Amino acid sequence: MSEQTEPVSQIETDKTEGQENTNVSEEYAYLDRGGFSSENFKIELRGLPKFYGIAELKKLMNNKLGLNTSKIKRPKNGSHWLYACFQNDEERTKAIAALNGYYWKGITNF
Incomplete structure (x- = not known):
């Protein structure tokens, strides 16, 4: 059972890191809309x-x-x-x- 919990932790960690990267890129997404900024x-x-x-x-x-x-x-x-x-x-x-x-x-x- 301990083997199963480790991969789940890795998946959750990878998922969290991906969300952080997405949030950072979304922070400046309004610059790519094409309107004046x-x-x-x-x-x-x-x-x-x-x-x-x-x-x-x-x-x-x-x-x-x-x-x-x-x-x-x-x-x-x-x-x-x-x-x-x-x-x-x-x-x-x-x-x-x-x-x-x-x-x-x-x-x-x-």
Whole structure:
């Protein structure tokens, strides 16, 4: 009888591992639906100055650098990182090239 319980345990373990893998892949399934999702065109900006305003950053990105951000989201005020979303992959790639190593407020950012 002990021989029968071991295979059952293995089957249950394999089944559980398969469910975990399925849940992880289903977590981002909405990205494959074909509709617009800003998650596809989001970049994370790190190394921001201690004091900055979102309006000031939007003006820098949209007016001075010529980027077209659709949304800028920071987790809390004074955070040294944030997310910037774009409408398509071309805009996202353009932003990465423009912001990588950009010097702003005494800090080399992004």
